[in-house]
Amino acid sequence: MHSTTRRGFLHTAAAAPLALSSAVADERDSANEQITLALIGAGGRGADHAKSMAGMPQVRFKYVCDVMESRRQGLTGELAGIQGVAPQACSDMREVFDDRDVDGVIIATPEHWHALATVWACQAGKDVYVEKNPSMTIWEGRKMIEAAENYGRIVQVGFQNRSGPYAESARAYLQAGKLGRIVHVKVYNLLGGSRWQRLPDGQIPPGFDWDAWLGPASWHPYTASRHLDWHPWWDYKGGSLADDASHQLDLARMVLGDPAHPRSVVCFGxxxxxxxEREVPEFQCISYDYGDFTMTCENGNAFKYMAKFPPEVRYGTQWPHWPTSATRIEIYGTEALMYLGRHGCGWQVVDLGGAVLEQDKGHFPDKWHRPDFIESMRTRKRPKADLASCHASACLVHLANTSYRVGQKQLQFDAANELFTNSDEANAMQRLPYRDRYRIPDHV
Structure with a gap:
């Protein structure tokens, strides 16, 4: 480990970005092919990433970082059984960023930590795999992109459908004009749910750093309603629109050829x-105007008769029952309709009467997405889900939630400058009231 202290890390990174970036690049050029990683956020998804990547050739985890002691300690033992040596457990991610042995980090924290952790990692010369949704606001996404570019870092987003062959074949089908002219796209995220109730404030669990968990977000007394169920709070997430619908929105954008931002949005719900009394609404109905086509998204947590694709669809050869598939996409062309499913489902094109014209069955895309990140670290090529490509998908979440929060108002959007043209309030919401120790600077 180099001698820079954690307190000195941020000052050094901000003051001398070019020197830091060059030093790391030179060191990596002379190193062997082993990739040394650290996991930041050892919940279910993060643990899955670590256990999978630790089994790849010439990949090892040196750290498991989590603010909950039981999580970080439990996973280190599992990883020891996979890679032959236990990684170190730590609670402060800056310890990871200080260690020059670490080539890259997996950021699987709650969403409100994604942007700052990514910026810090880039400043420290680390490549980044950051889970979806990558940012909390449009402005945060821009700062993440700037950090990746300024420090020459690979940043892969956990939009894993971009690595699925079925997504590439769907895009090729559309590009060949076989659906005709695309007129309308419907994105669904209609999940089950129940009535949310806030739990009372309580004692912070032993071995858990509540202040660090809050990080950039405003301070509140501890309650399990925030810690263990952060999805209904604007402070920590964009709701199920960010948690689940972001996958469908990104997959739709990808197969459509990654169109730029829509010119307007309106969200009712x-x-x-x-x-x-939850903050993030139980249901949202969103319309995006792209000029030459429209896209809608219906998102919510109230539909017990709808379901995500089951394992036999994600990993097997079975097709779903499309009408009750909670996370389907429908692409309407002038010639035919495409049903498109995320996470390994695949796509089918149908005509009048439901006859299947063409199809491509998929498989859950983690098997390609994780190796793509490791390969990009080695070759320095852009990953399939590069942050710059995925930012516009993340912004679809931000655009919709902003529209809802300013009074369910239609917002006009200047795509080139990423600014709303008819609402100062909407623009102001893109800069969050970070706590002093956890601010993303204007210049990263």
Whole structure:
């Protein structure tokens, strides 16, 4: 480990970005092919990433970082059984960033930590795999892109469908004009749910750093309603729109050829199903205007008769029952309709009467997405889900949630400058009120 202290890390990184970037690049050029990683956020998804990547040739984890002691300690033992040596457990991600042995980090924290952790990692010369949704606001996404570019870092987003062959074949099908002219796209994220109830404030669990978990977000007394169920709070996430629908929105954009931002958005919704007092609404209905086509997204947590694709669809050869598939995409062309499913489902094109014209069955794409990140670290090529490509998908979440929060108002958007042209309030919402120790600077 180099001698820079954690306190000195941020000052050094901000003051001398070019020197830091060059030093890391030179060191990596002379190193062998082994990739040394650290996991930041040892929940279910993060643990899955670590256990899978630790089994890849010439890849090892040196750290498991989590603010919950039981999580970080439990996973180190599992990884020891995979890679032959236990990684170190730590609670402060800056310890990871200080270690020059670490080539890259997997950021699988709650969403409100994604941007700052990515910026810090890039400043420290680390490549990054950051889970979806990568940012909390449009401005955060821009800062992440700037950091990746300024420090020459690979940043892969956990939009794993971009690595699936079925996504590439769907895009090729559309590009060949076989659906005709694309007129409308429907994105669905209609999940089950129940009435949300806030739990009372309580004692911080032993071995858990609540202040560090909050990080950039405003301070609140501890409650399990925030810690263990952060999805309904604007402070930590964009709701199920960010948690799940972001996958479909990104997959739709990819197969459409990654169009730029829409020119307007409007989001209606509310707590219609259970009349709960949650901040993030139980249901949202969103319309995006792209000029030459429209896209809608229906998102919510109230539909027990809808379901995500089961394992036999994600990993097997079975096709779903499309009408009750909670996370399907429908692409309407002038010649035919494409049903498109995420996470290994695949796609089918149908005509009048439902006859299948063409199809491509998929498989859950982690098997390609994780190796793509490791390969990009080695070759320095852009990964399939490069941050710059995925930022516009993440912004679809931000555009919709902003529209809802400013009074369910239609917002006009200047795509080139990433600014709303008819709402100062909407623009102001893109800069969050970070706590002093956890601010993303204007210049990264």
């Amino acid at each position: 509310g707590n219609h199903a259970f009349q709960s």
